[in-house]
Amino acid sequence: MTEFIRNAWYAVCWSDELGVTPQSRQILGENLAVYRTANGVPAAVEDCCPHRLAPMSLGFVNGENIVCGYHGMEFDRDGFCESIPGQKNIPRKARIRTYPAVERYNLIWAWMGEQKETDDELIPDVHWLDAPGWTTVTGSTRYECNWLLLVDNLLDLTHTTFVHQSTIGTEDVANTPITTEFSGERVYVVRDMKNTAPSNLYKRIGGFDGRIDRWQRIWLEPPSVVVIEAGAIPAKCDRDGADREYNGFDTRVLSMLVPVDERTVEQIWAFARNTELDDAHLDVDIQKALELTFKEDADFLAGQQINMERHPHKQMLNNTADAGVVKTRRLIERWIADDLRRAGAADL
Amino acid sequence: MTEFIRNAWYAVCWSDELGVTPQSRQILGENLAVYRTANGVPAAVEDCCPHRLAPMSLGFVNGENIVCGYHGMEFDRDGFCESIPGQKNIPRKARIRTYPAVERYNLIWAWMGEQKETDDELIPDVHWLDAPGWTTVTGSTRYECNWLLLVDNLLDLTHTTFVHQSTIGTEDVANTPITTEFSGERVYVVRDMKNTAPSNLYKRIGGFDGRIDRWQRIWLEPPSVVVIEAGAIPAKCDRDGADREYNGFDTRVLSMLVPVDERTVEQIWAFARNTELDDAHLDVDIQKALELTFKEDADFLAGQQINMERHPHKQMLNNTADAGVVKTRRLIERWIADDLRRAGAADL
């Protein structure tokens, strides 16, 4: 049984994808109907009406309430039933589970844990999505694998040398050892490449015609957001000086992972950059490159998942490049243990 | 484990759908090969040859016999093997299970229970299908749900207000309380709407331009036929007088439910009316309206089934409009208990 961190915020979809028409989403194996009320407030309920168990995502919004589309039971924002067609008395137990939902950074987030543990401070920091000086290309990709395999994949970019040669990979990535840093409950995986050839995507973004310095710093923001801080500057320029802004660039590849169930994960992704902000052609090229890149990963991850299921007792053999992956997995185990403890406390 | 009533007749298909070419059908989780003999007599055998377990539905009819299409074993109407290619002695145990089959009301029916319990008196009464003074539009719809959910759906038309607004639903259906009557081993669910707006379908059939009186009386005919007796007349006309035939009309919506397995049900349906008997345009419009109507239901019922399976211990919350549904479910439980007792007796 795979475990999830339940007392946490998960991205549900992009802000502009949500309207008054309810949508069905599966997160951590639970089914939600997500929607906006007439006032535009994001909301989420269990996708199951207490009356006959019909999906609420086939229903409709009435003001600030949601109505089951099968027999018309209507629930307010706290999940209490407000009306039943042809019936005067509303039983107290006619209630549906609601999920706290908020809108931040152009995303809709849902709290999957105990209601009373809800804490807005815990929304993962992905402020580059709507920060001045940055522009963003977005998309989403579905993987037929457990979410932890995708965390591994995004933390260890060694694979880009082999899997993504046409977009972001170069010979030097795999050959450059990583270092890891532990700080403030985060494991940072760092790879610095000096005087290296640029990848195709970096040539396109930076207009480089010679060798570059290139850096990557990656970490997992709980519960399931991977931040890749990466950038480049022509070789021998001063990375930390004023030169950087003029000749180099910075990017953030943000992956808001949504564990759908134990063998499926949705990656809501964004590529933010601080250069060429108004270049629509560049947007299109980045979009294509990232869609291809993640699709290439999806084949490997689906294959890993199948092999894991076929050989449940097979241990993975860790290489030195896996140091960041291994340390992050240990961190996740601790978060899950903390989460279970919190759920236990909530039960008292 | 869902239970079925086995000692009973189930509709297999419409008469004109069956010829000498065997067809494969699944009923109550059992696989049948159904066909007509050369004389046109409907017949059904287990879809599994005793020789190598090949499907008999891939075979062919030879006179009054059916022949396995794999190695040519031939069985008579009682299931006894009559010939084996290249072999003189026919072992007594070379026999296939047969199912009693009859043709009535333009339908083929199969008896799914103990052979010796077969009783033609138990064929559900749906005489409107070939009665003088009535004309019928027919079709069939498959639902990815247990048959009991479809029984519920057809007994409680409250949902038409929400699900079928474009065809048969109106605001007043959900708002009009039902009554239930118990008589002769049947539960009747009754809803009378006086001085109400006609639905789109009723406008089309009755040519109404004002308000109407509208009535519904629904019951389950064992094992799995739902009869909806419904009609309308302009408001303030005398429903029970001579006026009715001239200004109003009567309909029967007949649903011969075929439980395919525990999570699939086929609805062989007919809409019979006693008005505008020769209006082919009306036939087409009714056909379209009913196909749309049942397809709308199918989405809700598939969703209910998924939710039931995800939450096996979740109880449904009954509203007052569910009185007919609840009482009929209790009746079905008794029929199933009776059926098990009969099966037990047959085993002695």
Next chain:
Amino acid sequence: MTEFIRNAWYAVCWSDELGVTPQSRQILGENLAVYRTANGVPAAVEDCCPHRLAPMSLGFVNGENIVCGYHGMEFDRDGFCESIPGQKNIPRKARIRTYPAVERYNLIWAWMGEQKETDDELIPDVHWLDAPGWTTVTGSTRYECNWLLLVDNLLDLTHTTFVHQSTIGTEDVANTPITTEFSGERVYVVRDMKNTAPSNLYKRIGGFDGRIDRWQRIWLEPPSVVVIEAGAIPAKCDRDGADREYNGFDTRVLSMLVPVDERTVEQIWAFARNTELDDAHLDVDIQKALELTFKEDADFLAGQQINMERHPHKQMLNNTADAGVVKTRRLIERWIADDLRRAGAADL
């Protein structure tokens, strides 16, 4: 649980289907990556990298080695890891399972058993595939059934009368009793038809305009190759004299069965003939006839498999024509018992 004979050679694919790009194949429920090295040598490894369990079939060949396409681990022909990107020390346990592979008779074969039991003498004799004086039409067909059902099917051609009337079946096949011979660990199923009508395919090959003598001799070559030795000559000619070559012909229908898993089998098939060697039109006609023929079988076998799974305790009823099938099944049981004993010995 179906059993397989593991210490044996299985056909993987035709020689010309294999190049340096690794391919994924499932045999006896195990997943292999098969490929040729730069030198053209056929090779096979477990389709699972010991590092992160990614499929090796998504990797690539480097000289005589195979490289995992995810993070670049490289393995030599014995399965030992030779390099890990960005890492100097290679742990001894970094090793992948290899499968012995050879090329013979235009086929690639893999040994699925204990490495040290590998024995080239055990490659099934299908020398007609590249013997002078013979020409061959080839193909492959997938069946949704256990491999034993396909063995039964190929050993007992009674079914051709019913299933393959348009290609190879005639009335007389089913009506002519078979005999069986046991010799040298093989069961031979023999059917001789004198003065019989030719099938459509035989008319096409032999140009017969009258009655013929026709013979069939069929056996299973372990572990899973079925050889059908068959031919025809105009009736009353001397089958064993010089006439045969001039007026008659011989064929071998060779079925290299690959049990994919317990409910799937791949048939790599060839139709070899010793007549009209250069007739390309005849090749095309034979190809079409055999593809149709095996597709006809596939429907019956899939139906059998479903019935076997639905009725796990149902015994098949054997007819006299099943004598060869029954004796061969007994032989297979002994081979499987021997195989288990060999595996046990290898474990010591």
